[in-house]
Amino acid sequence: MTTNESPRPFTISETVTIEVIMKAVTRKCVVLRYLNATQSIVRGTARHLVNGPDDFNFFDPRADVRDAYLRVTLDTGFDVAWLVSDLMHDIGSGDFAIESGS
Secondary structure, three states, rough: OOOOOOOOOOHHHHHHHHHHHHHHHHHHHHEEEEHHHHHHHEEEEEEEEEEEOOEEEEEOOOOOOOHEEEEEEEOOOOOOEHHHHHHHHHHHHOOEEEEEOO
């Protein structure tokens, strides 16, 4: 987002789901995500917000967090990047969660 653009407003629901994602990032929590395509659950450690699946540079903190990607190191050792706006939906549906005790 450039400084000339108007920010998109957040709903209360979006604010609550972003808080879950930011908790995972700041505490390096273990996260779980259900993948519909493979009908499986993947587990990994949240790392930081990045620019995209092919760009693991830190996301610009002045930009809209919904456009960021969450970098996760899976238990298999692979790094993935999931779009925050997709995760927000997944939190609401129960397809993304922080592991209990993280």
